[in-house]
Amino acid sequence: MADDDQTRDLPLEEPEGESGGGGPGEPAPQTPEGEPTHELPPAAEEPTREQPAPAAAPGPRRLKRSRDDRLIAGVCGGLGKYFGIDPVIFRVAAVALVFLGGAGALLYLAAILLVPDEGSDQESGRSLSQRGLAITGVVLLVVAAGAIFSHGPFHFWPAWPLGFLLLFGLAIWWLATAERPSGGTTGGDAPRKTGQRLLLGLLVLVGSAAFAIGGAIVAGAWSTTAAGIAVLSVAVMVGLGAFAGFGRWLILPALAFAIPVGVVSAAGIDLHGGAGNREYNPVSTQQLRPSYRVGAGRLMVDVSNANLTPGDHPLKLRVGLGEAVLVVPSNVCVATKAHAGVGNVERFGESHGGVDVDFDDQPPAAGTNPRIVLDADVGMGQVLITHYREDAFDHHRGFHGFHGEDQFGPQANTGCEVR
Amino acid sequence: MPRARLDIASIVAAVGVAVLGLLVVLDGQDVLSLHFAVLAPLICATVGATLLAMGLTRRD
DSSP: OHHHHHHHHSOSSOOTTOOOOOSTTSOOOBOTTSOBOOSSOHHHHHHHHHSOOOOOOOOOOOOOBOSSSOSSSSHHHHHHHHHTSOHHHHHHHHHHHHHTTTHHHHHHHHHHHHSOBTTOOOOSHHHHHHHHHHHHHHHHHHHHHHHHHHOOHHHHTTHHHHHHHHHHHHHHHHHHTTOBTTBOOOTTHHHHHHHHHHHHHHHHHHHHHHHHHHHHHIIIIIOHHHHHHHHHHHHHHHHHHHHHTOHHHHHHHHHHHHHHHHHHHHHTOOOTTOEEEEEEOOOBTTTOOSEEEEEEEEEEEEOTTOBOOSEEEEEEEEEEEEEEEEEOOTTOEEEEEEEEEEEEEEETTEEEEEEEEEEEEOOOBSTTOEEEEEEEEEEEEEEEEESOHHHHTOTTTTTGGGSSSSTTOOOOOTTBOOO | OOOOOOOHHHHHHHHHHHHHHHHHHHHHTTSSOOOHHHHHHHHHHHHHHHHHHHHHSOOO
16 A cells, blocks of 8 residues: 555656656656666657646645644644644643543544544545544544443443444445455456455354354353353454454454353343243232242232231342333332343332442331332343332333322332331 | 464454453353443443554555
8 A cells, every 4th residue: 555655646747857858869767776767658758848737636625634743643733734723722622622521532533543644645445444443443442441430330321322333334334345455446346346245244244143142142041151161262263363364254253242242241131041921929928939030021020919927028030131020019118129230120110220220228117017128130121119010011001100190199118117 | 375464453352352251251150240331341442442453454
């Protein structure tokens, strides 16, 4: 690529008096080493002597990073030249933006990668594509750093769809640029090679989707440890591929396998326990089991008709993917310790959603009321504690009835001592 | 026979995936608890560093 750039950088017109000649009777043009060249017929150079070639139309003014007015990478100096303004103004603005949420640093990094350096020519498709990859990488790294330093799981939540959109768009762009490892496409081969590339990319995407589903199933239904070892093995393969020359073809499948394994592990999704909708309606303390589990689906334990004895009744609900519902009468107190890897914990209309949701409230029972000590864990989905099961599964109204002011009136943990 | 050049992007991806795999193994063994607050930045950092390496290195 550098050679190509140098070729394009050759001056189109030579200054008067420095021309290599070429006119009748003049010596043939020579290379810098003094050897005559015969690549161009003399006629080809006639216009430059007698009839100067028309000057190339001036292109649009390009923003470039300044080389002679730079403190870091010449971005602000280039902006100053471009707009004809003192670059100090841009420097002050950039510093201010760095301290106002870090946007200045992100923009500066993007400008370093996106804006060409003064005196360079980086306009080929390869350069654009590679800079696109680099910019995306920097953006993701900045997002990662922001998530790490914010120490807040909810802070990161909105970045997920953005990140996926970014990656999806990048994949489409990469596939559509028709780059070849050994160079760009040319002439009539371009459509055919682009088609081949799209087909290959589609196969890679489909294969990666299969890897993703496989990784999630291995981690959720088999063993987290085994899935982790499989991810380590994949990492070794990619590492070996880096030395053997095929590592890049393994990157996407490797990430497609590893990321779902990590998500399933972080969410605590456990598909053991089967799948489907299960409902339990114990009517006595003896019938209330200490633990219920469903791998994927809906698990409902309804104790609204149970005659529970005073005292604590431990109850463990485990759902890998889906919903765990506990329905209690108004005279039963519920002490709740609930976790949702990704999703929602809702107790009597009080809702907490997001990632890594932990809810812990252990009120004492009022008087001689029975108290259910609930330990609920849903990997991905919802934990729901309510008084009204009828409304819970009214498919026409959804879960609207749980959010307080409804025909049932505001919900509350009425069996507990008022604090 | 020409020797294949070391691909930095693949090395970066391999290291990131290896770290992820190690965390999953440790989570499976209850040595630590893997949460999204850790996983999400790790995924972003791995993908971001890989893309950055791909963008800054030539493929041919």
